[in-house]
Amino acid sequence: MSDAPDVDELTPPQRTLMGPGPSDVHPRVLRAMSTPLVGHLDPSFIDIMNEVQELLRYTFRTDNQWTIPVSGTGSASMEAAIGNLVEPGDTMLVPTNGYFGGRMKSMAERAGGEVVEVEAPWGEPLDPADVQAAFDEHQPDIFGFVHAETSTGVLQPNVPELTDIAHSHDAYVVADTVTSLGGVEFRADEWDVDVAYSGPQKCLSCPPGASPLTLNDRAMDKVLSREELTRSWYLDLSLLEGYWGDDRSYHHTAPITNVYALREALRLVAEEGIEERWDRHLRVAGALKSGVEAMGLEMNAADDYWLPSLNAVRVPDGADDGEVISYLLEQYDLEIASGLGDLDGDIFRIGCMGHSANPKNVTYLLASLADALDAQGVDVDGDEALDAAAAQLRG
Amino acid sequence: MSDAPDVDELTPPQRTLMGPGPSDVHPRVLRAMSTPLVGHLDPSFIDIMNEVQELLRYTFRTDNQWTIPVSGTGSASMEAAIGNLVEPGDTMLVPTNGYFGGRMKSMAERAGGEVVEVEAPWGEPLDPADVQAAFDEHQPDIFGFVHAETSTGVLQPNVPELTDIAHSHDAYVVADTVTSLGGVEFRADEWDVDVAYSGPQKCLSCPPGASPLTLNDRAMDKVLSREELTRSWYLDLSLLEGYWGDDRSYHHTAPITNVYALREALRLVAEEGIEERWDRHLRVAGALKSGVEAMGLEMNAADDYWLPSLNAVRVPDGADDGEVISYLLEQYDLEIASGLGDLDGDIFRIGCMGHSANPKNVTYLLASLADALDAQGVDVDGDEALDAAAAQLRG
Numbered sequence: 001m002s003d004a005p006d007v008d009e010l011t012p013p014q015r016t017l018m019g020p021g022p023s024d025v026h027p028r029v030l031r032a033m034s035t036p037l038v039g040h041l042d043p044s045f046i047d048i049m050n051e052v053q054e055l056l057r058y059t060f061r062t063d064n065q066w067t068i069p070v071s072g073t074g075s076a077s078m079e080a081a082i083g084n085l086v087e088p089g090d091t092m093l094v095p096t097n098g099y100f101g102g103r104m105k106s107m108a109e110r111a112g113g114e115v116v117e118v119e120a121p122w123g124e125p126l127d128p129a130d131v132q133a134a135f136d137e138h139q140p141d142i143f144g145f146v147h148a149e150t151s152t153g154v155l156q157p158n159v160p161e162l163t164d165i166a167h168s169h170d171a172y173v174v175a176d177t178v179t180s181l182g183g184v185e186f187r188a189d190e191w192d193v194d195v196a197y198s199g200p201q202k203c204l205s206c207p208p209g210a211s212p213l214t215l216n217d218r219a220m221d222k223v224l225s226r227e228e229l230t231r232s233w234y235l236d237l238s239l240l241e242g243y244w245g246d247d248r249s250y251h252h253t254a255p256i257t258n259v260y261a262l263r264e265a266l267r268l269v270a271e272e273g274i275e276e277r278w279d280r281h282l283r284v285a286g287a288l289k290s291g292v293e294a295m296g297l298e299m300n301a302a303d304d305y306w307l308p309s310l311n312a313v314r315v316p317d318g319a320d321d322g323e324v325i326s327y328l329l330e331q332y333d334l335e336i337a338s339g340l341g342d343l344d345g346d347i348f349r350i351g352c353m354g355h356s357a358n359p360k361n362v363t364y365l366l367a368s369l370a371d372a373l374d375a376q377g378v379d380v381d382g383d384e385a386l387d388a389a390a391a392q393l394r395g
Numbered sequence: 396m397s398d399a400p401d402v403d404e405l406t407p408p409q410r411t412l413m414g415p416g417p418s419d420v421h422p423r424v425l426r427a428m429s430t431p432l433v434g435h436l437d438p439s440f441i442d443i444m445n446e447v448q449e450l451l452r453y454t455f456r457t458d459n460q461w462t463i464p465v466s467g468t469g470s471a472s473m474e475a476a477i478g479n480l481v482e483p484g485d486t487m488l489v490p491t492n493g494y495f496g497g498r499m500k501s502m503a504e505r506a507g508g509e510v511v512e513v514e515a516p517w518g519e520p521l522d523p524a525d526v527q528a529a530f531d532e533h534q535p536d537i538f539g540f541v542h543a544e545t546s547t548g549v550l551q552p553n554v555p556e557l558t559d560i561a562h563s564h565d566a567y568v569v570a571d572t573v574t575s576l577g578g579v580e581f582r583a584d585e586w587d588v589d590v591a592y593s594g595p596q597k598c599l600s601c602p603p604g605a606s607p608l609t610l611n612d613r614a615m616d617k618v619l620s621r622e623e624l625t626r627s628w629y630l631d632l633s634l635l636e637g638y639w640g641d642d643r644s645y646h647h648t649a650p651i652t653n654v655y656a657l658r659e660a661l662r663l664v665a666e667e668g669i670e671e672r673w674d675r676h677l678r679v680a681g682a683l684k685s686g687v688e689a690m691g692l693e694m695n696a697a698d699d700y701w702l703p704s705l706n707a708v709r710v711p712d713g714a715d716d717g718e719v720i721s722y723l724l725e726q727y728d729l730e731i732a733s734g735l736g737d738l739d740g741d742i743f744r745i746g747c748m749g750h751s752a753n754p755k756n757v758t759y760l761l762a763s764l765a766d767a768l769d770a771q772g773v774d775v776d777g778d779e780a781l782d783a784a785a786a787q788l789r790g
Binding site for chain 1: 398399400401403405407408409410412414416417420425426427428429430431432434435436437438439443446449450453460466467468469470471473474478498501502504505506545557594596603604605624625626627629630634647648649650651652653655656658659661662665666668669730732762777
């Protein structure tokens with residue numbers, strides 16, 4: 001048995017976070033995290049829970065009563081959505097056009113469901129005609145799609161069209177909004193999405209640990225009338241209903257500090273205004289996009305489904321993605337990420353999310369990336385990049 | 396759709412936390428939580444992960460390689476333990492002497508296991524003879540017990556005797572150390588416990604959100620050779636092994652800030668020394684116990700299995716537990732809790748955990764409790780209580 005380890009004071013490097021998440025956290029949110037705790041059943045915490053739920057509804061653009069932070073990171077809210085909605089014997093339709101459709105598949109199968117797929121290449125959105133054909137062929141009970149694919153930088157357009165197809169087949173729609181909520185237009189009620197989940201560490205710029213989830217009454221009715229218990233006790237929404245619903249009775253100890261942080265992050269959303277926040281992401285990420293294009297690089301996604309919060313940039317000939325990423329981290333304390341799966345080695349993934357979506361970060365990113373490519377002998381035009389970004393930021 | 400909610404700055408009341416958790420968080424841990432984030436795959440975060448694992452091993456008194464914080468609150472590490480170890484067809488033996496044996500049962504059943512029970516009344520520990528009889532009758536594959544029962548304030552003595560019984564039947568032992576780890580003597584390796592889990596917000600005085608778990612090689616071998624996938628993707632240890640093991644490959648986004656906080660809370664354990672920390676809990680909670688007894692109140696648990704971290708005190712005749720608890724919260728900003736289940740209305744649950752286990756909190760608790768009972772017309776001797784506590788603290 002070891003003696004007491006001698007571990008130094010916590011002094012992590014000061015990074016600029018422009019990867020696929022976490023994004024830079026606003027100082028007000030960091031400050032909220034150092035607030036001394038009250039108990040998870042304290043009357044004052046009940047008020048805080050109500051406020052967080054109200055702010056989440058605003059951010060999801062929904063009136064769904066059943067709107068909560070799940071006690072875990074984004075994958076926990078994802079599994080809470082899928083694991084509760086999918087019952088043994090149900091069929092779930094999932095997409096193949098990115099990393100997170102595969103995760104949906106694995107979660108649905110573990111829940112006892114059958115999984116069928118609607119195909120699109122990595123780097124492309126789903127085509128509604130393909131979704132229609134998959135419904136006609138498989139008659140799935142649940143349809144999951146990824147609104148903002150973090151692995152490919154692709155925005156799924158035509159959401160109302162997709163939900164129409166699903167509802168005309170009496171299916172439930174589950175939307176992955178991990179990389180869109182609070183940064184890219186998403187309207188749960190108006191677009192008729194039954195269930196949506198997200199993570200806090202992307203466009204909400206909140207440390208991970210309590211993750212947004214919303215279900216409409218139709219979806220919650222299905223969950224509450226399950227014949228077989230949900231396979232996870234921790235994520236069982238019929239039990240969580242006791243804590244986050246009217247009773248406020250004990251289920252598990254909520255991550256109090258993460259709820260404090262989420263409350264502050266969502267207050268920042270409300271102060272800015274959700275539509276103004278979507279506009280800011282378009283404008284600031286637009287500057288980033290104009291800059292990398294002016295530098296001579298190419299976006300991986302077509303303009304019609306460009307995802308402002310996650311910019312997939314083609315790795316130029318002559319550059320090694322891993323070396324560029326390491327250079328940026330070591331020389332500039334700047335985090336961006338490489339591609340995953342089918343796009344491994346082909347793209348850089350550059351986030352522009354929440355508090356990170358600001359002119360300083362974008363300017364710094366463009367100058368640093370130009371230097372990193374230059375250091376590899378790849379000829380890019382950094383001055384053009386900065387001029388183009390500045391022009392875009394001026395509007 | 397609602398307009399942007401107008402939610403005020405976060406100003407929760409300043410409580411003294413002497414309930415069943417969370418406990419008061421050390422200022423150094425609160426400060427760590429306001430540290431700006433690095434990414435969950437940042438090389439500097441890998442170092443932090445290593446340090447947290449090393450500190451957790453020290454605190455669990457184990458050399459188990461497989462020692463991690465699970466990305467959720469204590470019930471998540473509990474379900475990670477049970478949900479991975481229990482395979483469909485396995486039989487798990489659980490206790491009936493408190494609230495958390497019931498939770499073990501529900502988790503084991505959801506994992507596809509059969510559950511059998513070993514009985515003891517609420518407020519009593521398990522008798523090894525009963526455990527032996529249950530093994531002889533049911534031949535369970537897994538035996539779960541609660542080392543420190545938060546619902547009853549009972550410490551389970553004779554742990555090595557229990558693990559001997561289980562291992563002579565080739566079973567695996569799972570220990571719930573939620574309310575003991577870091578405050579009450581627990582020795583995973585010396586006592587031959589295969590799997591133990593805990594929560595951070597009790598004797599570690601860390602905000603909830605990343606929860607300790609350790610498995611020895613024997614238990615991890617069972618997990619890694621499962622025929623059927625674990626029913627939760629989020630808590631699947633065979634996948635988490637990729638992130639917390641040698642690969643450090645992406646599974647889900649770790650709750651970075653909660654890992655920072657846990658690191659600092661565990662540094663405080665290492666600085667104090669684990670055995671010195673157990674001694675402090677004995678001494679300070681001993682003062683609390685002496686004080687409430689000198690006041691004329693009665694402990695619910697016999698001295699042989701008194702749990703220093705959670706003191707179950709009988710509600711005296713003439714007092715209403717709910718009114719006393721509300722009075723303490725409203726007049727003194729002091730949190731204690733009522734009984735659960737079979738002990739509902741019969742006991743107060745008074746925590747003395749981690750940073751809360753200090754003379755100031757105990758003195759305040761005794762004076763406030765005496766006043767609260769007095770306000771209800773119950774005759775107690777507050778002066779005697781404070782004298783007895785002070786004598787105990789002097790040692």
